[in-house]
Amino acid sequence: xxxxxxxxxxxxxVSDTGFTLCHGSYGVNGSHMLREHSHLETGRHPYGTLQTLxxxxxxxxxxxxxxxxxxxxxxILHRDTTYFCKAILADKYFIKLLPSLGSPEEVEx
Numbered sequence: 001x002x003x004x005x006x007x008x009x010x011x012x013x014v015s016d017t018g019f020t021l022c023h024g025s026y027g028v029n030g031s032h033m034l035r036e037h038s039h040l041e042t043g044r045h046p047y048g049t050l051q052t053l054x055x056x057x058x059x060x061x062x063x064x065x066x067x068x069x070x071x072x073x074x075x076i077l078h079r080d081t082t083y084f085c086k087a088i089l090a091d092k093y094f095i096k097l098l099p100s101l102g103s104p105e106e107v108e109x
Contacts, residue, residue, distance in 0.1 A: 004094060009059055011056070013095050070087070
């Protein structure tokens with residue numbers, strides 16, 4: 001499984017079968033959890049109105065690990081909205097565009 005870090009800029013891919021990550025008006029307590037769905041189908045769905053994030057760039061803001069220090073969940077930022085993506089879906093659909101630059105102290109001037 002590929003690992004991503006906070007600060008990585010990634011693109012959300014569309015698979016050969018037309019599936020990608022979508023968001024909608026569902027989730028626990030109003031959270032925005034991404035789901036796998038057809039890139040071409042938008043509109044009403046049992047989970048609410050779905051909108052695709054396929055072929056869009058997002059920024060990983062936080063990595064939530066499990067007890068074995070493996071990525072479990074990624075918190076991502078897209079157009080001032082925070083979404084959550086399971087690591088198994090991130091491995092399938094995230095393409096790293098730019099690696100994390102680290103903290104400002106680590107970057108040489």
